[in-house]
Amino acid sequence: MPADDGTVIEARVRSRLATLGVDYETIACDPEFADTAAFCARYGVAPEQSANTIVVAARKEPGVACACVVLATSRLDVNHSVCDLLGVRKASFASADQTRGLTGMMIGGVTPFGLGEGLPLYIDARVMAQETVVIGGGSRSMKIRLAPADLLQLPGARVVDGLATAVEAPPRE
Numbered sequence: 001m002p003a004d005d006g007t008v009i010e011a012r013v014r015s016r017l018a019t020l021g022v023d024y025e026t027i028a029c030d031p032e033f034a035d036t037a038a039f040c041a042r043y044g045v046a047p048e049q050s051a052n053t054i055v056v057a058a059r060k061e062p063g064v065a066c067a068c069v070v071l072a073t074s075r076l077d078v079n080h081s082v083c084d085l086l087g088v089r090k091a092s093f094a095s096a097d098q099t100r101g102l103t104g105m106m107i108g109g110v111t112p113f114g115l116g117e118g119l120p121l122y123i124d125a126r127v128m129a130q131e132t133v134v135i136g137g138g139s140r141s142m143k144i145r146l147a148p149a150d151l152l153q154l155p156g157a158r159v160v161d162g163l164a165t166a167v168e169a170p171p172r173e
Contacts, residue, residue, distance in 0.1 A: 006139030009105060013114045013138035020153040022113075024146040026137060034108035034140035036072045043143075047072040051133040051148075053110040055094040055102055055119075056082050064088055065102055066120040069112060069127055069135065069151060074164035076124075081163050085122055111136040111144065112154055123151055124163035 017024055033042040040047050050072040058064035064086055070076050076093075083091050096107050102119060103110055112121050112135065127133060128148045137144045151157055 009138040016113045022150040024144050027143040031140035051127050051135050055099045056091050057094045058088040059090040069123045070164040071126050075167050076164045109136045109140040111138050114138045121157045122160045125161045
């Protein structure tokens, strides 16, 4: 990735947030700690306040894909909910290359505010129950904290009950 690629994407994301009138806070992030578990541990963000934007692509239907926003404490239901939403029999998490091709962003930095117009956006209802969430900022160097309701400013954003299931936390010893 060219050195200025992340900066260009971050600027595009900030511009879109400003155009939509979204109130947000940016959090600078060491790219080595951009993945959710590492980010939460390093920066003291509770996993239930961290949301991932995950790109899913149909396996047999070229060009059929979507982005889904789910809490870090949830597991995206690709095999049922997402397949039903896409109208396909099989889908899977997009690879890093597919994600980059569809969004221009790297995994660990994907944000709904940087998606192209043609990519549907589905938001798990659990995300909406949080006061604020931290999402990707367009690059692995930036995260964004905002009210989940602001995600609904995006054209075509849709809240879906049961898009993800809660993941049980491992017992603490």
